[in-house]
Amino acid sequence: MINCIIVDDEPLAATLLENHISKIDHLKLVGKAENAMEAYKLLQNQTVDLMFLDIQMPHFNGIDFLRSLSQKPRTIFTTAYREFAIEGFELEAVDYILKPITFERFFKAVERVLRNIADTKDNFIILKTDGMHRKIHLTDIIYIESQGNDIKVTLSTQESFIAKSKIIDMESALATKGFLRIHRSFIMNIEYVTAFNTNEILLGNHKIPVGRSYKQEFDNFVNKVSKNKLL
Incomplete structure (x- = not known):
């Protein structure tokens, strides 16, 4: 089971991600946040394996938030903007999905996470x-x-x-x-x-x-x- 959180200030986008997550048995949603500070609290209080992270958020964008973390969970960026892709992958994000997010594209990203976990030595x-x-x-x-x-x-x-x-x-x-x-x-x-x-x-x-x-x-x-x- 992969514990995941959604960090997105757009309610419709967050709801869509939640629906996608509910269709995959390996994923368990353990929290949602609308901004970076709420996300930070979730990471302090939950074991988080995977974070679905929006980039354009008020006060503190997703790129800067992920960069600030000393312990980074596996992260899939979810955004409407292509121009941040290079920065996202420089931060070793597992994937970068453009909104609106179809289930097919979402599933492909999750498969990449599963392969990443399988390829990582669990030492x-x-x-x-x-x-x-x-x-x-x-x-x-x-x-x-x-x-x-x-x-x-x-x-x-x-x-x-x-x-x-x-x-x-x-x-x-x-x-x-x-x-x-x-x-x-x-x-x-x-x-x-x-x-x-x-x-x-x-x-x-x-x-x-x-x-x-x-x-x-x-x-x-x-x-x-x-x-x-x-x-």
Whole structure:
């Protein structure tokens, strides 16, 4: 699922984009903004993968707004003006669509986004912490611990921080990336395992328990390690 927002001060154009988005299962609209300041607030409060951004807006145009962002989501410019195309692509926009936007042209742009995501190596995640969206390389994560509706992430630098996410969402996102959930409260990076028994796992100096309901997953992990690694 790709979380997206619409940034456009024209109600009819925004409604048309919303209708197009509703027809594509991979897209989820998480917010709309009529100007750059509203858009900035959305980016602070939502995980945004894709932004449909108008260029001609009051006070602060879309080009300058995107240029001002330190963390830029994938962006598709939506505008009635051709003359900004070069600037748009210089900012690494995924696409540049001229209004009025047909569904066929919209779908082609979204396909480009999907290809872009597929071609990008998923070796990092973006987590929201302390009002910021933080890029974390997966190889730096030792383990993740549930903290109610939040998670605690422990890194190889021995730093840890609290992020706005649920452990079940992290389990789904990391399942094929070398991580294993072995307790209702813990997900581990298997590359950091240094020792284990039937009840607990050591990740360097960190010890985490094996939950009873996760014994099968743990046994599968042990069997795989024993078959391929142990002498």
